[in-house]
Amino acid sequence: xxxxxxxxxxxxxxxxxxxxxxxxxxxxxxxxxxxxxxxxxxxxxxxxxxxxxxxxxxxxxxxxxxxxxxxxxxxxxxxxxxxxxxxxxxxxxxxxxxxxxxxxxxxxxxxxxxxxxxxxxxxxxxxxxxxxxxxxxxxxxxxxxxxxxxxxxxxxxxxxxxxxxxxxxxxxxxxxxxxxxxxxxxxxxxxxxxxxxxxxxxxxxxxxxxxxxxxxxxxxxxxxxxxxxxxxxxxxxxxxxxxxxxxxxxxxxxxxxxxxxxxxxxxxxxxxxxxxxxxxxxxxxxxxxxxxxxxxxxxxxxxxxxxxxxxxxxxxxxxxxxxxxxxxxxxxxxxxxxxxxxxxxxxxxxxxxxxxxxxxxxxx
Numbered sequence: 001x002x003x004x005x006x007x008x009x010x011x012x013x014x015x016x017x018x019x020x021x022x023x024x025x026x027x028x029x030x031x032x033x034x035x036x037x038x039x040x041x042x043x044x045x046x047x048x049x050x051x052x053x054x055x056x057x058x059x060x061x062x063x064x065x066x067x068x069x070x071x072x073x074x075x076x077x078x079x080x081x082x083x084x085x086x087x088x089x090x091x092x093x094x095x096x097x098x099x100x101x102x103x104x105x106x107x108x109x110x111x112x113x114x115x116x117x118x119x120x121x122x123x124x125x126x127x128x129x130x131x132x133x134x135x136x137x138x139x140x141x142x143x144x145x146x147x148x149x150x151x152x153x154x155x156x157x158x159x160x161x162x163x164x165x166x167x168x169x170x171x172x173x174x175x176x177x178x179x180x181x182x183x184x185x186x187x188x189x190x191x192x193x194x195x196x197x198x199x200x201x202x203x204x205x206x207x208x209x210x211x212x213x214x215x216x217x218x219x220x221x222x223x224x225x226x227x228x229x230x231x232x233x234x235x236x237x238x239x240x241x242x243x244x245x246x247x248x249x250x251x252x253x254x255x256x257x258x259x260x261x262x263x264x265x266x267x268x269x270x271x272x273x274x275x276x277x278x279x280x281x282x283x284x285x286x287x288x289x290x291x292x293x294x295x296x297x298x299x300x301x302x303x304x305x306x307x308x309x310x311x312x313x314x315x316x317x318x319x320x321x322x323x324x325x326x327x328x329x330x331x332x333x334x335x336x337x338x339x340x341x342x343x344x345x346x347x348x349x350x351x352x353x354x355x356x357x358x359x360x361x362x363x364x
Contacts, residue, residue: 059144064262218344260288
């Protein structure tokens with residue numbers, strides 16, 4: 001069931017139609033709570049805690065995948081390339097004890113020299129980063145609403161395909177807080193900017209400027225790189241490397257696609273833009289915890305379909321690949337993507353450099 005289509009009123013089942021009035025009622029009280037909490041922080045009645053290093057927050061105002069994780073990776077790798085030691089602070093949403101969930105696992109993969117701290121309490125996590133590492137910068141993943149931890153820079157990701165969560169607060173919409181909260185942001189990166197028209201992008205940017213005229217705005221895309229899969233030999237998974245398929249080879253292939261991300265339609269749109277034929281697909285909830293039974297169901301569905309491969313996102317692949325490793329009859333692969341700026345990258349870099357050179361906000 002696609003929550004986006006239900007909230008947007010597309011193909012809504014009768015149960016959802018009956019539930020919407022209740023969701024709007026709950027949304028009203030959620031909104032009051034969020035606005036009241038923000039008011040208390042704005043007035044200084046609720047205390048913010050500052051640590052002795054710079055804190056850069058990457059967040060959003062809606063639920064679901066807006067591209068925060070790729071931006072965290074980009075910021076971290078930019079700063080480390082300049083010789084700055086970073087620590088990444090993440091809440092580890094739906095993490096199981098002793099295991100990395102999808103986002104921390106990907107952060108660890110692409111930021112191998114950076115300490116990944118999983119801690120729902122952001123103040124405690126930032127303090128741990130200061131005490132246990134020699135990091136000079138803490139990058140807080142998904143922390144815009146976690147106002148207890150003071151930050152020196154707020155960069156917000158907004159998905160161009162669904163920028164303001166259908167204009168309603170949770171649970172009737174996807175907004176975590178009112179759009180007006182963007183006045184706290186220093187910069188916005190509009191992600192998936194290639195999946196909407198130029199006029200829609202301009203309207204979105206004008207809306208952001210209305211909220212905060214001084215805000216820095218950049219555009220980015222999730223640029224596909226290739227398809228990757230595990231190498232399997234004699235039913236044994238080779239963990240030292242994998243197979244790659246170029247985008248050119250991927251074109252005109254027929255696939256079974258599945259994912260459990262915040263905005264699944266963006267994944268399907270990307271595949272169609274690549275010329276892939278989606279024979280069938282399956283959508284799970286965001287951050288779905290896959291079980292062997294789920295993998296069996298997927299392979300059962302593909303048994304009588306004339307498809308070349310099963311394709312998913314990297315986040316989903318990190319949780320499913322080893323469960324499917326011994327099923328040699330049909331490869332399970334993921335589409336590797338990379339955040340790529342199309343506008344405003346230099347302005348974001350300059351903003352980061354200015355923040356890191358400003359000594360006024362850092363506790364000595």
